[in-house]
Amino acid sequence: MKAPGGMLLASVELNRTGSVPLYRQLYLQIRQQILAGHLHGGMRLPSTRTLCSELGLSRITILNAFDQLTAEGFLESRTGAGTYVCAEWEGRAAAADEPRKAPRLSSLSQSLLSMRSDHFSGINYTAWNPDCPTSFLPSHAAYDAFPLALWKRLLSRHLRQPTKAMLSYGELMGQQALREAIAGYVYDARGIDCSAQQVVIVSGAQQAFNLLSMLLLDPQDSVWMEDPGHIAARITFQAQGCRVVPLRIDEEGMDVQQGLRECPKARLAFTTPARQHPLGTTMSYARRLELIEWAGRESGWIIEDDCDSEYRYQGRAQPALYAMDQRARVLHVGTFSKVLFPSLRLGYVILPEALVEPFCAMRAVMDRSPATLLQAVTADFMREGYFLGHIRRMRTLYQARQDCLLEKLQQRLGGFIEVKPVAAGMHVIGWLAPELDDAAVASGLSSQQIYTYALSDYCIQRYLPPGLLIGFAGTPEDQAEAKVAALAQALRAMGHRV
Numbered sequence: 001m002k003a004p005g006g007m008l009l010a011s012v013e014l015n016r017t018g019s020v021p022l023y024r025q026l027y028l029q030i031r032q033q034i035l036a037g038h039l040h041g042g043m044r045l046p047s048t049r050t051l052c053s054e055l056g057l058s059r060i061t062i063l064n065a066f067d068q069l070t071a072e073g074f075l076e077s078r079t080g081a082g083t084y085v086c087a088e089w090e091g092r093a094a095a096a097d098e099p100r101k102a103p104r105l106s107s108l109s110q111s112l113l114s115m116r117s118d119h120f121s122g123i124n125y126t127a128w129n130p131d132c133p134t135s136f137l138p139s140h141a142a143y144d145a146f147p148l149a150l151w152k153r154l155l156s157r158h159l160r161q162p163t164k165a166m167l168s169y170g171e172l173m174g175q176q177a178l179r180e181a182i183a184g185y186v187y188d189a190r191g192i193d194c195s196a197q198q199v200v201i202v203s204g205a206q207q208a209f210n211l212l213s214m215l216l217l218d219p220q221d222s223v224w225m226e227d228p229g230h231i232a233a234r235i236t237f238q239a240q241g242c243r244v245v246p247l248r249i250d251e252e253g254m255d256v257q258q259g260l261r262e263c264p265k266a267r268l269a270f271t272t273p274a275r276q277h278p279l280g281t282t283m284s285y286a287r288r289l290e291l292i293e294w295a296g297r298e299s300g301w302i303i304e305d306d307c308d309s310e311y312r313y314q315g316r317a318q319p320a321l322y323a324m325d326q327r328a329r330v331l332h333v334g335t336f337s338k339v340l341f342p343s344l345r346l347g348y349v350i351l352p353e354a355l356v357e358p359f360c361a362m363r364a365v366m367d368r369s370p371a372t373l374l375q376a377v378t379a380d381f382m383r384e385g386y387f388l389g390h391i392r393r394m395r396t397l398y399q400a401r402q403d404c405l406l407e408k409l410q411q412r413l414g415g416f417i418e419v420k421p422v423a424a425g426m427h428v429i430g431w432l433a434p435e436l437d438d439a440a441v442a443s444g445l446s447s448q449q450i451y452t453y454a455l456s457d458y459c460i461q462r463y464l465p466p467g468l469l470i471g472f473a474g475t476p477e478d479q480a481e482a483k484v485a486a487l488a489q490a491l492r493a494m495g496h497r498v
């Protein structure tokens with residue numbers, strides 16, 4: 001049988017030239033051996049004399065290490081009998097040798113993980129690399145055109161004189177100045193008449209979807225969901241244990257009549273009426289009325305994801321659903337991810353008065369509120385007139401980028417992808433021949449560092465031909481030719497005749 005002292009002596013390795021004191025190295029290594037189960041509870045350690053001579057250490061070094069281990073409950077000294085590993089490490093030591101079992105997860109996380117965490121065939125969310133090229137990725141803004149110098153100036157203004165309010169916990173609803181700026185913006189741009197007391201700042205639209213689901217939905221509740229639709233929102237409802245009822249999209253938007261036929265008692269409807277995500281349709285006035293009427297009659301809720309309402313290139317923007325609703329059934333969600341930048345993690349939700357307090361209570365459980373400093377900079381950006389100017393500039397830029405990219409796509413890949421200009425948003429759909437598998441195409445392209453999303457990833461039921469979502473906002477005009485040439489080359493490498 002091996003002498004435990006021998007095992008200890010054999011495994012201790014000391015670095016005599018490093019910066020970590022020798023007593024600390026000895027302490028850490030004995031502790032590690034106890035935790036790993038190599039030194040069992042009740043084992044006697046070699047005497048300090050043996051350790052001194054075998055390890056070439058002074059007695060005081062060893063006593064320092066032992067004292068610390070004794071104070072932390074790893075060792076005990078028995079008068080006249082030596083130093084022992086405390087008995088309570090007996091059972092725990094054996095457990096350390098067992099193969100690691102998968103952790104036991106809650107039902108909520110199990111149901112989340114059973115859905116794909118890598119939502120897209122083209123790009124894996126969990127392995128997302130912020131350095132990857134975003135030229136064709138939908139939902140990515142023109143980072144090259146963001147007014148960074150201005151942003152830096154606004155930020156420094158607060159950093160030069162950081163107030164207590166900037167540094168301490170922020171208001172649960174979000175910074176008052178930002179809420180007022182948002183209330184002003186949605187009044188002018190979206191026809192929404194609300195007070196700053198109805199605006200709550202969140203860490204992006206996705207957090208609003210999660211909090212609203214927790215607040216309003218129970219497991220087994222039915223949710224009308226656009227099909228195809230916003231994947232991250234759909235997963236939120238599924239994770240909550242809800243039944244998602246897919247509703248088709250036609251030229252007027254979400255098919256409300258299908259919802260009335262198949263599940264009139266749904267508790268909530270999720271929609272992107274300003275610019276249907278991902279197809280790009282604008283919900284017609286008649287369809288809006290149908291939806292609002294259903295919600296009022298059935299006491300259903302409507303989450304209006306107002307994403308991309310800012311980027312409209314043709315026609316007049318319709319007022320928000322929230323602005324049309326007289327019965328306080330619409331929850332309006334906006335984000336700064338596309339108009340400013342997504343790492344800001346700022347969005348907002350405009351709530352009927354009765355929901356503000358419970359929503360904020362939920363929010364407090366999650367993470368209180370986003371960084372006050374960034375809220376303050378965003379508020380200044382809005383109040384001092386830069387926000388509207390930035391949106392106007394980006395609208396012109398994106399329109400030009402869309403025209404240019406479409407021209408190049410049509411010239412080089414017209415026989416392979418069918419693209420039509422969109423009236424709003426930041427991506428087009430590149431329709432593929434019916435026999436192609438869009439997920440396989442997106443995945444083949446991503447392995448060559450060209451990122452697009454497959455339309456089928458967004459679909460619950462398959463009724464649409466295959467397609468790719470191709471973002472245009474991130475492709476400067478002078479790079480469009482080269483990017484499309486690289487896309488064509490990658491498709492050829494995959495065996496497509498382009």
Ligand SMILES: Cc1ncc(COP(=O)(O)O)c(C=O)c1O
Binds near residue numbers: 204205335
């Ligand atoms: C349809 C839709 N809604 C909302 C968002 C914004 O989400 P977040 O504010 O969490 O970044 C996106 C981002 O891509 C989106 O595509």
